[in-house]
Amino acid sequence: MIEFIKCHGSGNDFILIDERLETYSFSEQDRYDLSRLLCHRASGIGSDGILFVLDSDKAEARMRMFNSDGTEAEMCGNGLRCVARYIIEETGKQAVDIETDKAVLAVSQVDPIYTGIDTFSVAIEPVSFAAKSLPMNFPADEAANVEVPALSKDYRFTALSVPNPHIVAVVEDYQEEDLAAVGEKANQLPDVFPKGVNVSFMKLLAPNKVFVQTYERGVGLTNACGTAMSASSLVSTLIGGNDLDTPIMVINKGGLVNCVVSKEKERYSIQLQGNATYVYRAAIEVDLEEMTWKQANSETFDKEIATYTQLEQYAASQI
Numbered sequence: 001m002i003e004f005i006k007c008h009g010s011g012n013d014f015i016l017i018d019e020r021l022e023t024y025s026f027s028e029q030d031r032y033d034l035s036r037l038l039c040h041r042a043s044g045i046g047s048d049g050i051l052f053v054l055d056s057d058k059a060e061a062r063m064r065m066f067n068s069d070g071t072e073a074e075m076c077g078n079g080l081r082c083v084a085r086y087i088i089e090e091t092g093k094q095a096v097d098i099e100t101d102k103a104v105l106a107v108s109q110v111d112p113i114y115t116g117i118d119t120f121s122v123a124i125e126p127v128s129f130a131a132k133s134l135p136m137n138f139p140a141d142e143a144a145n146v147e148v149p150a151l152s153k154d155y156r157f158t159a160l161s162v163p164n165p166h167i168v169a170v171v172e173d174y175q176e177e178d179l180a181a182v183g184e185k186a187n188q189l190p191d192v193f194p195k196g197v198n199v200s201f202m203k204l205l206a207p208n209k210v211f212v213q214t215y216e217r218g219v220g221l222t223n224a225c226g227t228a229m230s231a232s233s234l235v236s237t238l239i240g241g242n243d244l245d246t247p248i249m250v251i252n253k254g255g256l257v258n259c260v261v262s263k264e265k266e267r268y269s270i271q272l273q274g275n276a277t278y279v280y281r282a283a284i285e286v287d288l289e290e291m292t293w294k295q296a297n298s299e300t301f302d303k304e305i306a307t308y309t310q311l312e313q314y315a316a317s318q319i
């Protein structure tokens, strides 16, 4: 029997499982199997990934994030906001640290980005433009607004890790199929991106306002990707579209977030601020040998779902 919360950040949806609550004692294979079984949109619960919450000796808790294909990511921005809410509500503190794969990150509850939406801010770091940090095999140390001939002749990309790997193209307009095709191809080029890569198309809408959509490694097209919106905000700032230390409104297919890009002694960091909405809480019986599951009970969060619909409508009106 596994208890979980179905939640989302900007429509990027997750199954949050607190491994500390029960003695689940998942093995690495179990986490891989659970992700493939439960995230499946047709035969599972359906989600972009699973957020496992664990004990930490460095922070209030630890987050591990698995994509729907069972691979583990170094970081997940929208997911971290959901885990931030969970731990902040559990501890009653307004700010805590959460351990992630590559860093211990500060998270806090902040002023709402939209009326009635509890809002959480998470640090997105470390940031690196070194091609090897993704890793990306590229003839120069950095790939800033470059053509990647093996990938596409139509777009130019900037590569950065935050710390999961991203490439961002600034586009005027695009068809979703084009993003899907480029994203799929990028994740079939192990000679260029040995660990795969998240691919984003960003439109500059106005000063401090952008639209971002992402083909996520291990998932495919998603409503939003928090680390991608953070990476894109940084890229847009570097090309002069946005200001440092100023909220950038990032519209996405599932809503909107604010990203604040800062620079201290040549080091960039980003604050990603947005919703962490609970959709329902449930318990399921899972048989990992048979790879089957069945739902035992559930409780939905109707009020916050309804409030989030208003934010979605507002976001759509901003494009």
Ligand SMILES: N[C@@H](CCC[C@H](N)C(=O)O)C(=O)O
Pocket (backbone or CB within 6 Å): 012, 065, 067, 072, 073, 074, 075, 076, 077, 078, 079, 164, 165, 198, 216, 217, 218, 219, 224, 225, 226, 227, 228
């Ligand atoms: N949706 C996430 C990122 C999830 C991981 C990504 N697919 C990867 O493999 O790096 C986010 O909100 O950042």
